[in-house]
Amino acid sequence: MLFADAGQVNRRSRTFLFSLAIVTTLFGAPPKRPKLVLAIVVDQFRYDYLLRFRGDYRSGLLRLLEHGAVFHDAHYLHAATVTAVGHSTFLTGATPSVSGIVANEWYDRETARTITSVFDPRTKQVGGIPNRPGASPRRLLVDTVGDELKMQAADSKVVGISIKDRSAILPGGHMADGAYWYDLDANAWVTSTYYRDTLPDWAAKVNREQPYTRSIGASWLPFDAKDAAALSQDDVEAVTWKRVVDGRTFTAADYAASVATVHRIGRAVARFFADHDLLLTPTMCQLPYPLGVLDMMNTDGAAYMAALQASTGFTALFNFAGNPAITLPLGWSRSGLPIGAQF
Numbered sequence: 001m002l003f004a005d006a007g008q009v010n011r012r013s014r015t016f017l018f019s020l021a022i023v024t025t026l027f028g029a030p031p032k033r034p035k036l037v038l039a040i041v042v043d044q045f046r047y048d049y050l051l052r053f054r055g056d057y058r059s060g061l062l063r064l065l066e067h068g069a070v071f072h073d074a075h076y077l078h079a080a081t082v083t084a085v086g087h088s089t090f091l092t093g094a095t096p097s098v099s100g101i102v103a104n105e106w107y108d109r110e111t112a113r114t115i116t117s118v119f120d121p122r123t124k125q126v127g128g129i130p131n132r133p134g135a136s137p138r139r140l141l142v143d144t145v146g147d148e149l150k151m152q153a154a155d156s157k158v159v160g161i162s163i164k165d166r167s168a169i170l171p172g173g174h175m176a177d178g179a180y181w182y183d184l185d186a187n188a189w190v191t192s193t194y195y196r197d198t199l200p201d202w203a204a205k206v207n208r209e210q211p212y213t214r215s216i217g218a219s220w221l222p223f224d225a226k227d228a229a230a231l232s233q234d235d236v237e238a239v240t241w242k243r244v245v246d247g248r249t250f251t252a253a254d255y256a257a258s259v260a261t262v263h264r265i266g267r268a269v270a271r272f273f274a275d276h277d278l279l280l281t282p283t284m285c286q287l288p289y290p291l292g293v294l295d296m297m298n299t300d301g302a303a304y305m306a307a308l309q310a311s312t313g314f315t316a317l318f319n320f321a322g323n324p325a326i327t328l329p330l331g332w333s334r335s336g337l338p339i340g341a342q343f
Contacts, residue, residue: 084167087170118165120134128188128190135169146173151175161181178200239301242301285312289307326342
């Protein structure tokens with residue numbers, strides 16, 4: 001049996017209670033819940049753009065860089081870094097083998113057709129062209145941050161908006177209140193019967209007013225960065241400048257035709273893998289070029305692109321198709337240069 005002096009016990013109790021009060025004051029109060037959480041994904045925005053164009057950032061991106069969390073050594077755990085995989089990963093933490101979203105689109109053996117990551121024939125598209133199949137997150141096998149939020153606070157709202165269906169749907173998850181994307185064929189904002197049977201008033205109003213018409217023929221300039229009209233050949237590499245000049249001649253119809261070509265290539269590759277498990281090719285169409293041949297400062301942009309296309313035909317196929325591929329150095333040339341195989 002343990003005995004203690006009553007005075008000692010009282011002093012110790014007071015000390016303990018005082019310490020407990022301090023800890024409770026400092027750490028006990030729960031953090032204030034934010035009213036809005038906004039998740040933004042910028043497609044093809046490489047990390048080095050944050051450094052290369054740092055002097056042009058004066059508002060939103062600058063605030064994130066100076067007052068936000070910036071990860072300098074972040075890596076993907078998955079091989080296929082296409083958009084649907086990224087959109088299904090960044091608010092779930094699940095890699096493709098767990099989430100079920102392995103690509104933008106793939107060949108479905110059960111239905112013997114190529115499907116997208118959000119294709120859902122059990123739903124219908126709402127808005128745009130009538131009677132089109134809809135889309136949903138049903139192929140996503142895991143929960144998102146939005147799903148967890150809805151389970152904790154059922155009255156919260158989770159909404160996804162994007163030009164593409166997969167980027168509007170996959171980050172929002174299964175319990176989202178809505179997902180809206182742009183139907184390029186109808187030039188209209190649409191959704192799916194997975195979420196609702198009619199468009200909300202604001203979306204119908206935007207579709208009626210067609211605000212995009214105000215931007216046809218207009219110059220697209222950065223909001224808070226250097227005036228794009230002032231961009232000159234001295235600001236970028238010669239090859240990049242050639243693409244800027246060429247890009248200014250492309251129309252929306254040219255862009256749409258290019259996208260359609262990429263999709264046709266993807267479907268052709270999917271049909272091949274319906275009957276084959278592996279495609280083994282060389283990595284390059286020829287031995288590596290000497291240093292300087294693929295020089296981004298080459299003022300002959302056409303010659304640069306011709307040399308690039310002549311050597312990368314095999315790798316470009318999978319870039320277009322969106323299929324995962326790996327390249328391994330399996331041999332050496334007589335001059336000691338590596339020879340790779342891709343599969």
